[in-house]
Amino acid sequence: MKFYSIIIFYLLTTAVCNCQENKRILGQLINYDSIKLDTVFFTNGFLDIKYYNQPNKKGVVENLKFQLRNNFDYPQLYYVSLESEKNRVLFRGQQFYFDSLTKSVIIDTIGGNSKIIGPSQNEYETKFTNFFLKNSAQNGFESLEKYRFLRGEEFDQELNEYVKKNPNSFVALWNLIDRYNSNGHLKIYEEILHNFSEELSQHVLWKRINQSVKNDRIKEGGIFPNYTFKNQKLKPESLKLPKSKYILIDFWFSSCKPCIETFPKLKRLQKKYGEKRFEIVSISIDRTQNVEKWQNSITKLKLNWKHYLDENGVEARKDRINKFPTTFLLENNGNIIYKNITIDKLEIYLNKKFGF
Known part of the structure; x- marks a missing residue:
């Protein structure tokens, strides 16, 4: 009897394990007129893979159908892409949430009718x-x-x-x-x-x-980091804040149209308040092949303040500075007051501080 009990227990536990291992998410493509054989990818997009226990999942598409293994320990956020469009689309912007109870997924390749059956x-x-x-x-x-x-x-x-x-x-x-x-x-x-x-x-x-x-090295209320960048002569130089009451740190690059559009207003504020009250420090994240363009832009645009080069945006990426322009308003001791303050709000702030 004991022998049979062990056999039954083994069969039951094996069945449970196999069931868990073989859980599948059934997938389908709709509004799809490309090749019959394809591969669908569910990826982490631009998010750090450290947040995932499975940063990438894929399924081979045959006759518009595919399957994914469901072995999620906790809900995961994915973005979808197709092998057939890899030269045109990095990944689609819609968010897809998978969890251990997800049963099926429908990907609408041309519209907004994608659907996942699952609680998340x-x-x-x-x-x-x-x-x-x-x-x-x-x-x-x-x-x-x-x-x-x-x-x-x-x-x-x-x-x-x-x-x-x-x-x-x-x-x-x-x-x-x-x-x-x-x-x-x-x-x-x-x-x-x-x-x-x-x-x-x-x-x-x-x-x-x-x-x-x-x-994080850069925090509102914290001290701006003591970076080492290249100066305009491409020599290493530690970032040195000007001796002004307030300093605006401006991350930009020479092909950034929104960045360039802010410069006339910044030049006006710099002239209005004077270097003892308000000064600007620009940090470019230009790529190596665009360094000469960066240098020429400073002269062409008459940007008469201190400039540094974070070549290829190495330090900016470390601090998740991914949008440009990105600005930080500092006090003269390096304390960060505001991140990404608008030009209009900056002028209001300076008006209140200096009375004009």
Whole structure:
């Protein structure tokens, strides 16, 4: 009897293990008119792979069908791409959430009718999206992607409110990771992090982004780092702040149209307040092949302030400076007052400080 009990136990446990190992997500492409054989990729996009236990998954497409192995330990955020379009599209912007209960996925190759059957994606498509677009008729946004891109500051504030009401949400945590990856350190991100539940804050995903935020070199309220860059003569030089009451650090590059469009206004503010009150330091992230263009741009645009070169953006990438221009307003002791202050807000701030 004991022998038979052992056999039965072995068969049951083997069946459970095999069931878990063989869990599959069934996939399908729709509105697809390319080659019959293809490969679909679910990737981490631009997010750090340290947040994933599976940064990449792929399925071979035959007759518009594919399968993925479902072995997720916790919900994962992916972006999708196809082998057949790799020379045209790096990955698509729509977010896809997979978890251990995800059963199927439909990829609409030309429209917005992609669909995943699973609790995490369901939260994203209904509860999460509706929370942000509840006033879509007034704000004119039809998709969360556009709202997140065009109204980032508002999105961050709304994300904080969503977390307060849904402190166990992995969807919200992944969106925080995405925003942090795009913008680097902001005070609001620290606040959002600490509004998650005690339970979620014990999870490895929360711990990893929390550690990243703690280790950031550039923080509002902190001291701007003592970088070493190249000067205009391409010699190594430690960054030295001018002896002004306020300093604007401006990250840019010579082909950045929005960066160049800010210079006339910055030149006007520099002239208005004088070097003892307000000064500018520009740091270019130009590539090696564009260094001469950077040097010529400084002369052509008559940018009469200190310039440094972070060649190929090596240091900028370390500090998640991914959008340009990116600015930091400092006090004369190097303390960071504001990140990405607009020119209009900068002028209002200086007006209040100096009375004109």
